[in-house]
Amino acid sequence: MAAHSSGVPENVPFRTLPRGGPTTIVAAVLVVLGVATFFLVPRGGEDPGRIWRAFQFNWLFWASTAMGMVMLAVALHLTNARWAWSIRRFALAGVAFLPVAWLLFIPMFWGGKDFYFHHWIGVHGDPVIDAKAAWLNVDGMFIRDMVALTLLFGLAFRFAWLALRVDVFGARGDAGQQGWYDRLTGGFRGVPEEAARSVSGMNRTGVFLSLGYAILWSIIGIDLAMTMMPHWFSTMFPVAFFIAGFHAGMAATAILVVLFRKRIGIERFITPTQFHDLGKLIFAFSVFWMYLNWSQYVVIWYGLLPHEQEWFVRRFNPPFTTMAQLVPLLIFVFPFLALLAAWVKKIPAYLALVAGVILVGNWIERFMITTPSVYEGSTLPFGLPEVGIALGFMGLFLACYVWFLRTFPMLPSPAFMAAQDPATIEVPVGAAVTH
Amino acid sequence: METVTRSAFHPDIVGYEDVNRDANRLLTKPGKGYLALLGMSVGLVLLAAFSLGYMVTFGLGTAGDNWATYITTFVFWVGIGHAGTLISAILYLFRAAWRQSIYRFAEAMTVFAVLTAALFPLIHIGRPWFFYWLLPLPSQRHIWPDFRSPLLWDVFAVTTYLTVSSVFFFIGLIPDIAAARDGATVPWRKKTYAVLALGWRGTDREWRHFTRAYLFLAALATPLVLSVHSVVSWDFAVSIVPGWHTTIFAPYFVAGAILSGVAMVVTLMVPVGKIFRLEKYFTKVHYDRLGKLLLLTSTIVGFAYGTEYFMAWYSGELFERGVFWDRVTGQYAYAGWCMITFNAFVPQLLWMRKIRGNLNAFFIISILVNIGMWYERFVIITPSLAHSYEPWKWVNYHMTWVEAAILLGSFGWFFMWFLLFLRFLPGLSIAEIKEVLPPPMKNRHAEHDHAPKPAAAPGEVLPTGYKEMELR
Numbered sequence: 059m060a061a062h063s064s065g066v067p068e069n070v071p072f073r074t075l076p077r078g079g080p081t082t083i084v085a086a087v088l089v090v091l092g093v094a095t096f097f098l099v100p101r102g103g104e105d106p107g108r109i110w111r112a113f114q115f116n117w118l119f120w121a122s123t124a125m126g127m128v129m130l131a132v133a134l135h136l137t138n139a140r141w142a143w144s145i146r147r148f149a150l151a152g153v154a155f156l157p158v159a160w161l162l163f164i165p166m167f168w169g170g171k172d173f174y175f176h177h178w179i180g181v182h183g184d185p186v187i188d189a190k191a192a193w194l195n196v197d198g199m200f201i202r203d204m205v206a207l208t209l210l211f212g213l214a215f216r217f218a219w220l221a222l223r224v225d226v227f228g229a230r231g232d233a234g235q236q237g238w239y240d241r242l243t244g245g246f247r248g249v250p251e252e253a254a255r256s257v258s259g260m261n262r263t264g265v266f267l268s269l270g271y272a273i274l275w276s277i278i279g280i281d282l283a284m285t286m287m288p289h290w291f292s293t294m295f296p297v298a299f300f301i302a303g304f305h306a307g308m309a310a311t312a313i314l315v316v317l318f319r320k321r322i323g324i325e326r327f328i329t330p331t332q333f334h335d336l337g338k339l340i341f342a343f344s345v346f347w348m349y350l351n352w353s354q355y356v357v358i359w360y361g362l363l364p365h366e367q368e369w370f371v372r373r374f375n376p377p378f379t380t381m382a383q384l385v386p387l388l389i390f391v392f393p394f395l396a397l398l399a400a401w402v403k404k405i406p407a408y409l410a411l412v413a414g415v416i417l418v419g420n421w422i423e424r425f426m427i428t429t430p431s432v433y434e435g436s437t438l439p440f441g442l443p444e445v446g447i448a449l450g451f452m453g454l455f456l457a458c459y460v461w462f463l464r465t466f467p468m469l470p471s472p473a474f475m476a477a478q479d480p481a482t483i484e485v486p487v488g489a490a491v492t493h
Numbered sequence: 494m495e496t497v498t499r500s501a502f503h504p505d506i507v508g509y510e511d512v513n514r515d516a517n518r519l520l521t522k523p524g525k526g527y528l529a530l531l532g533m534s535v536g537l538v539l540l541a542a543f544s545l546g547y548m549v550t551f552g553l554g555t556a557g558d559n560w561a562t563y564i565t566t567f568v569f570w571v572g573i574g575h576a577g578t579l580i581s582a583i584l585y586l587f588r589a590a591w592r593q594s595i596y597r598f599a600e601a602m603t604v605f606a607v608l609t610a611a612l613f614p615l616i617h618i619g620r621p622w623f624f625y626w627l628l629p630l631p632s633q634r635h636i637w638p639d640f641r642s643p644l645l646w647d648v649f650a651v652t653t654y655l656t657v658s659s660v661f662f663f664i665g666l667i668p669d670i671a672a673a674r675d676g677a678t679v680p681w682r683k684k685t686y687a688v689l690a691l692g693w694r695g696t697d698r699e700w701r702h703f704t705r706a707y708l709f710l711a712a713l714a715t716p717l718v719l720s721v722h723s724v725v726s727w728d729f730a731v732s733i734v735p736g737w738h739t740t741i742f743a744p745y746f747v748a749g750a751i752l753s754g755v756a757m758v759v760t761l762m763v764p765v766g767k768i769f770r771l772e773k774y775f776t777k778v779h780y781d782r783l784g785k786l787l788l789l790t791s792t793i794v795g796f797a798y799g800t801e802y803f804m805a806w807y808s809g810e811l812f813e814r815g816v817f818w819d820r821v822t823g824q825y826a827y828a829g830w831c832m833i834t835f836n837a838f839v840p841q842l843l844w845m846r847k848i849r850g851n852l853n854a855f856f857i858i859s860i861l862v863n864i865g866m867w868y869e870r871f872v873i874i875t876p877s878l879a880h881s882y883e884p885w886k887w888v889n890y891h892m893t894w895v896e897a898a899i900l901l902g903s904f905g906w907f908f909m910w911f912l913l914f915l916r917f918l919p920g921l922s923i924a925e926i927k928e929v930l931p932p933p934m935k936n937r938h939a940e941h942d943h944a945p946k947p948a949a950a951p952g953e954v955l956p957t958g959y960k961e962m963e964l965r
Contacts, residue, residue: 069960069961070958070960071959071961072954072955072959141588185809186809187809188809193807225957225959227955227956229959249957253957269792272796273796280807292804293739293741293742293745293797294743294744296800349744350743353744356731357727357730357731357738357739358740360731361732361733363738471958471959472958473956473958476958479501480501
């Protein structure tokens with residue numbers, strides 16, 4: 059049942075999410091709501107860019123979360139984390155949203171660039187902006203970001219391909235599944251060989267994916283959020299940006315495990331110990347998130363340099379004061395207190411609830427790192443348009459996610475797990491082992 | 494062929510009795526090599542003591558400007574300590590079982606490194622007998638220390654770290670000291686261990702309390718790994734000196750600290766393994782994992798260097814750009830390139846499994862990283878001050894013989910404590926190494942009945958080992 063010391067559990071079934079159920083309808087309704095919001099919210103008035111900025115921060119949030127989920131799967135693989143064997147595919151499934159994120163980036167960028175980057179687009183004579191014209195130009199930025207997204211998402215697909223290839227070998231699926239199984243297992247050379255190849259290939263791809271995530275997601279963060287205030291710079295910002303995405307990915311994974319484990323029929327493999335461990339990881343990253351943000355804040359607060367303080371002045375003052383207070387409350391203070399005890403982390407619904415709070419906090423954080431940089435009005439530009447766009451993204455995410463759950467087995471195969479590093483080895487009796 | 498099950502980390506250890514024998518052997522037979530090393534270390538300490546006496550007599554002017562060497566060396570030694578806590582506490586929480594055989598001496602290294610670091614604030618204040626002015630007590634001047642000063646935050650951070658890591662070190666030692674007590678033949682040793690073991694008998698109750706305490710201390714020590722060097726980094730970062738005032742400093746210092754600490758672990762492990770013949774305990778698995786850890790931290794440090802240079806350029810500011818350009822082209826360029834090459838580039842060789850497995854290569858890399866990390870702190874401190882806002886501040890720094898002697902002496906001091914530790918306290922964690930060994934069984938094969946079965950067992954529906962397949 060549970061993992062033995064050898065790391066290979068017994069009686070693992072091949073299970074996918076059954077068809078039917080309300081998820082598809084829910085996703086469709088959410089997408090319709092999102093699209094309707096996008097087209098119905100008036101473009102003119104005091105703040106014509108509002109809907110585009112809602113699009114922008116929601117893209118940042120959902121793309122970061124999906125990418126963070128993949129990075130969680132990568133981290134669990136690279137660290138050979140046997141405890142997470144039955145939940146890591148829930149993290150990997152985030153990969154299904156990446157093509158959508160890639161496509162949506164294009165309209166998000168070109169449609170709204172004048173509402174995100176007007177502090178530097180077409181601005182001349184400012185010595186600081188002129189000094190970094192090489193970085194701050196729209197075409198260069200678009201090409202750079204597209205290359206970054208293509209590279210990163212491409213590596214993520216390769217990682218997922220390697221992870222799934224062995225497991226779907228020999229499986230019989232319906233028409234939709236079988237096509238993917240055949241595509242994934244093209245040129246299959248035998249189970250043990252392919253399992254060994256997958257494990258080492260995932261090690262390699264995973265390492266590059268980790269490097270890629272740190273560097274390329276930093277660039278995405280710098281381009282789409284930091285440059286909105288072109289005089290401001292902080293070396294911590296990109297780090298805090300991609301770590302927050304990783305944390306959000308963790309929280310999303312916890313929620314999705316809790317939501318879908320019973321319908322897939324694998325709840326007996328996801329034990330309280332695993333929820334406990336996942337809870338500890340989420341807790342630790344809440345603390346780490348606060349550590350990074352505090353380390354950024356204290357240096358700027360103490361330094362008292364005007365061009366640095368501007369970032370916090372814009373956010374701590376009305377109309378954003380409450381939102382600025384909510385972010386650390388939802389990502390750090392509440393989860394810290396709520397997840398401190400050991401036993402509460404083992405209650406799936408409770409863990410999912412706290413993870414939900416963290417996700418909301420992260421969602422607001424993505425709003426707070428973008429909009430206040432350019433918003434000049436006196437009322438908080440946060441309400442139905444932002445929520446409507448978020449629902450639309452949620453629908454798209456759910457649709458992609460559920461497609462993955464329906465198509466691929468949600469537990470890794472014993473053959474794959476047997477190819478990972480064992481805890482004990484067999485040595486011939488009487489033979490000296492040499493180094 | 495008949496086989497026996499062995500730990501993947503220690504394929505040469507036959508059973509529990511090997512561990513007790515080898516750990517106790519460390520305490521009993523010092524070789525000539527050991528005595529020679531100890532003699533050298535004590536010699537260096539004496540040299541430093543003489544130089545310190547000279548400096549106290551003739552004044553701080555005998556050291557160079559800005560105490561550059563003292564502060565650099567302080568940060569260097571605080572950093573060294575971090576890997577010990579990482580290996581003993583964080584890897585424990587992560588259940589990384591390969592840590593068992595190396596964590597004890599990594600942790601000892603932590604304690605001694607912090608002890609070494611703690612000397613430098615005392616040395617550089619010039620009148621060491623007034624050090625208690627740093628403590629949060631109203632002094633005879635009826636004033637409190639300035640709580641807004643990051644230098645005071647340092648006092649709290651470092652003393653907390655020293656306290657917690659010493660307690661953690663000692664608690665972890667208790668069962669092993671009891672084993673040393675039981676194995677000791679020299680009467681005074683037996684008595685001393687009996688006192689230090691606190692009457693440990695190895696009952697269930699004791700183990701239950703011990704494992705709880707150990708877990709809690711590990712959880713408390715973990716944030717300290719981050720906090721100590723973060724606070725040290727803020728000594729610099731909260732000021733507005735270009736090259737110091739940058740927000741990434743806290744995690745960047747922590748990653749650098751772990752990098753230097755892991756390098757020091759390797760620098761110590763290779764000779765200790767050779768001198769004391771511990772090849773069974775420090776196996777290629779350990780060097781491989783340490784190599785990966787070094788590679789990871791080196792890459793993080795390299796990422797931080799890259800971020801700093803990128804942001805200095807991206808800032809578009811004269812001073813930011815100036816100071817970073819000066820680091821690689823100015824009068825201290827040798828130090829700047831030492832730091833970049835040894836910390837960010839040389840460890841990248843460890844991507845190759847061959848190099849991770851080659852002890853000589855790995856040992857040399859670890860020493861280069863140690864040098865590089867000392868230079869990193871030097872580069873942050875000295876060229877930044879020597880190239881600050883106004884040109885009249887631009888000065889050259891030259892290390893004096895006093896500083897050089899005290900720097901060398903700090904290594905002597907560290908190695909002296911470390912060598913004494915190996916001789917008097919169990920350097921291998923007897924209890925925890927046994928945790929990763931397969932338990933002794935009457936029937937050698939009974940325990941791996943649940944090992945992976947051949948893929949063709951009856952009742953399976955899929956060649957990949959899935960037991961059932963539900964078509965949906």
